[in-house]
Amino acid sequence: MHLIHSSGWAALARRAAHAAAVLTAAALVAACGGDSEPASEPPFGGSTPAGSGGGGNGSTKSNVVLTLKLTDAAGASTSTIATGQPVRAQAVLTRDGALVANEIVQFSVEQPVELVRIDPAAGSVLTASDGTAVVTVSSLGASTGAGTIKASAKVGDEAVTAGANFFASGSSTTSPASLALGPVQISSASVSAYGTTGIQVQVLREGQPYTSPVTVNFTSSCAAGKASVTSSATTKPNGVADGTFVDNGCAQTADATVTITASISTDSKSGSVLVRAPTTGSLRFLSVEPSDKSITLRGQGGNGRQENATVTFRLVDVAGQGVADTNVCFDVSTYIGGLNLDGYSPTTLPANRGSTALCGNDPLSQVRYVKRTNPDGTVSVQINSGTVPTPVRVRARSLYPATASVPLESFSDTLSISTGLPLQRSFSLSVDKANIDGGNFDGEVASLTVRLADQFSNPVPDGTVVNFIGSGAAVCTANNGSCKTTDGACSCNVVSQERRPADNRVVVTAYAVGMEDFDDLNGDNLYTPGVDGFSLTLQDLGDAYVDANKDGKYGDGSTTAPTNPTINGDTDIPIPYQKNDVITVKGDGVRGTAHIRASTVIYLSRASSAGDPTVVVPLRSLDRSYSLTGGAASQPFVRLKPICPKDTPMPQATIATLLDDGIGNPMAAGTTLAVVDASTNVAPAGFRPSSVLAVGARPPMPGIDLPNTEKPLKWTSSDANGNVPTAHSITVRGVEDKCAGNASFALEVKSPRGGSATARVLYEGEPKDTLRSAFAVRYLDQVAFEARALGAGNVTVMPEAWVGSAAGPSAATKVTIDWGDGSKTDGTIPSTPVAHHYASAGTKTIAVSVVAGGVTYSSSQSIDVP
Known part of the structure; x- marks a missing residue:
């Protein structure tokens, strides 16, 4: 099977007409002029459409709403x-009241210092069928402060x-004042001298289990050194600490009653256990094998994990010598999921069960499995795992001496009994920044992180090995191409160096031995052929490979005897698993182990001063002047209203821009953007964001990456031609009493290791070799017309041009002249001046409107009529 990635990129690839929507997912703020006031910022938790700079656009838009909590x-x-104690940031997207699925929501953080982090790091999440998109927000623990x-x-x-505003604490908070402890539960009423027992307590909030982690401290009343007790434990999601x-x-x-106390900052509770004196001997817990006290679920052993454990106790007399040939009765704290002792369980009882005098008659006494001690007093029992993750303890009881x-x-x-092998659906690959300043410099680093989980979404065992292979640069140089998990995750670095692919896009594939997915239709946590679902097209994995040539298939696509062509210098790299030395493209048709995998593209972005930084302005952000007298349309420009007297709001327009490194890749994360060389009659604000943000992980995609060479073709809103820019916006404002004529400004960029460079400025659809280094600004009314007073109440008006969206339409369909005296002239575009007679002299206000594409554009001017 071809590489599968759990992120939203694969879903986007299936539905998008082109990658432009994927690659410019940040909300771009567009404007077509400057007649309207800037929209005010919405209250947190609400939403607003990104504002635009007016211009008489009368079209009706649907009501798109985004909420966040x-x-x-x-x-x-x-x-x-x-x-x-991480929280969830949940956004809900609606359009005209209906939930919107499969759209990108981009999450980000505004914070004065590094307070929190977002997971996934890229912050891009597709909305689900219920319109929601969710990320996890975690405190970094270094500082305290507020952010958004x-x-x-x-x-x-x-x-x-x-x-949504937040307050982040710089260290673990104390327990909320409303938290309380439930009763302290002790596994047994009494314990043998030198014996072991379990403690359990639940943290409650208003009588319900508190699901956030809380640290519970334990102490005992025994003198120092006379007992050991777990000093502290963190609660599980059910609020229980063990x-x-x-x-x-x-x-x-003599026998002693020992008090065990559990405490949190707001409450404490105690329980007691009777500790037997060693006057008659003792039953001691010795060991468990494996030593990490962890085994895997039934049916998921292998890869260094086993499905059973051996637990050993020792019966000794008052002198500490082992007592041989004596009955010991065993039971466990739970038999869930088919867990058993030496094969015995409540559904498969031993032939000769122990007596209730020996084994007890409490809820734990279900199997009453009896074994006899060895000559040294030891006795062992094997726990065989079930199919449900659970903690478990073994209880041992013995009547010694015989008269006891x-x-x-x-x-x-x-x-x-917890985690099994990782599953493909729980194999997640992320990167701190996929765009590094590595196109011209060696040693730039992108950090990859893989997270793995088993069938129950539990983290895989520590030490699980994940391998990495790349189509260029250097991968995991410090770890010989692999990393080992801790708490279900591990990381390694991609470091820029030769080889650099022709498009400077390196493909890195991470893989590990794991299990293929299946649909557990009967809910028994085991795969049963013919009962449970297993898709040969979606879940049966063929061998993994590095899709170096980015064409979406291994080699020539053959599933029987594939050849492996080189495309523009890149050849796919096979990772055989089903056979030792030959790649098998198709799965074997049987649910089992495989190389589970994910891939991402790393951009070796060209440096600012060594490359050709290019900024593209979508036409919807610009205007043109369209002639009404048969002349050609002007080049695109940013329009501002030509009036700004003192103490009045300045005209402004906000435009969207798309920045790349000149060959179609994003500039490196951390590249700064600044306005330079602005004319004195224009005041551009800074670019937002003012630096290039980190780009997240995505798999290679033919629609974006082919041909895997530099991307020489122009960017358009309907076809990005493989360009992967980052989105930035800028608001351009007028200068008081200077709102006239033409103006310009330029964009200066500086990558982390490059020097300052002026970006090439392209308008949507222009060839990449277009020579332009500044943004054009013009102060114009929406409609230009000449009004002339001829005397005796007679005037003429000649409409000359109108200013509308550079994206079109370029043809006007109707011109209306409002003479200001209650009369109008409607009609098609006049070829000669239109005459009008006023009944009286004086100052008259004439308004001319032009209709184009269903949108009305208008301007007015005053004229003295003699």
Whole structure:
């Protein structure tokens, strides 16, 4: 099967007419003039269309709304982000009240210092069928302060934004004042001398389990050194914290009641356990194998993981010598998912079960499995995992000496039956920045992170190996091409150097041994052929490969005997798995292990001073002057209204721009943008954002990357021609009492390792070799016309031109002259001046409007009529 990536890129590729919408997903603020006031910023949590600079556009738009809220682990609204307690930022996108799916929402953070991070790091998320897009926001723990989570989206030509304020703490917060502890649960009422038992307590909020992590501290009343107890534990999502108590001689001469206390900052609770004195011997927990106390789910062993564990206890007399040939009864704290002891479970009981006097008659006494101690007093039992992740303890009981009426009792440490092999659907690849200043410089670094989880979305075991192969640069140089997971994730670096592909786009594939996906239709957590779903087209994985030539298939696409052509210097790199030395493109038709994988493109962006930084302005952001007398349309420009007396709002227009490095790749993350060489009669604000942001991970896509050479073709709104720019906007304002004539300004860019350079300025659709280094600004009314007073109340008006969107339409269909005396002249475009007679002399205001493409453009001027 071809490479599958879990991000939204694959879905976009199936539905997008072209990659332009994908690659310029940030909301672009467009304007076609300067007649209107700037839109005010919406209140946080709401949304507004991105503003434009007016111009008499009378078209009707649909109502696109984006809302944003922050919620905690319980789903409650919050504005606090504490260390270790991440929150969810959830955006909801609607259009005319209907939920909008499969649109990009771009999340970002405005913060005075590094307070929080967003996951995924790229911040781009597709809306689901319910219109929602969600990212996780986590405190970095370094500083305390406030900031804003921002979200932006675009539906058609309408862009909207939303925001939510937050306060981030610089360290773990104390427990909320409303938290309380439930009763302290101790696994057994009594414990043998030198024995072990479990402790459990639940953190509650208003009587319900508190799902955010909380640290619970445990202490015991035993003298120092006479017992060990888990000092602290962090609660699980169900609010439960687990600990262990081990006696080290707390009851020397007589049985002793030991108090175990659990505490948080707002509450404490205690429980007690009877510790037996060693006057009759003791039953001690010795060990568990594997030593990390973790085994995998049934059916998912291998790759260094086993599905069973051996737990050993030892029965000793008062002198500490092993007691041989004595019955010990075993049960476990849970048999969920088919877990069993030496093959025995509540559904498969041993032939000779232990008595209730020995084994007890409490809820744990379900199997009552009895074994006899070895000559050294040891006895071992094997736990075989089930199909459900769970913690489990083994309880051992023995009546010693034979005349004893109360059995010795001890528990093992907690054994974790948790994660299995990672699944393809839970293999996630991200990058801190895919656009690095590596086109002209060696040693620039992009950090890749892989996250893996099993069938239950539990992190894979620490030490799981992930391999990386790239089509260029250097990958994982410090780790011999691989990394090992900790807490389900691991990272390695891509470092710029030769080889650099022709398009400066390196493909990196990460892969690991894992399991193919399946649909667990009967809900038993196991794959059953013929019962559960397994798609041969979507879930049956062929061998992985690095799609170096970016054509979307391995080699020539043959599934039987593929050849591997080189396209513009790039040849796919096979990663065989099903056979040792030959790649197998198709899956084997059987659900099992495979190389699970994901790929991303890393851009070795050209440096500012060594490349050709290019900024493209979409035509929808610009205007043209269209002649009404048969002349040609002008070149595009930014229009401002030609009037700005003192103490009046300055005319302004906001335009969208798209910046690349000159060969179709984004400039490197951290590249700065600045306005330079502005005319004295224009005041551009800074570009927003003022630096190039990090681009996230995406797999190679033929529609974007082919041909895998420099992208020489022009960018248009309907066809990006493989260009991958970053989006920036700028607001251009007039200068008081100087709003006349023409003006210009330029864009200066500076990449992290490059020098300052003036960007080439292209208008949408222009060839890349067009020579222009500045943005043109003109102060013009929407309609230009000449009005002449002829005397005796007679005037003539000659409409000459109108100013409208550079994207068209370029043909006017109707001209209307409002003479200001209650009369109008409607008609087609006049070829000669239109005459009118006023009944009285005086100052008259004449308005001329032009209709083009269903939009009305108008201007007026006053004339003295004698």
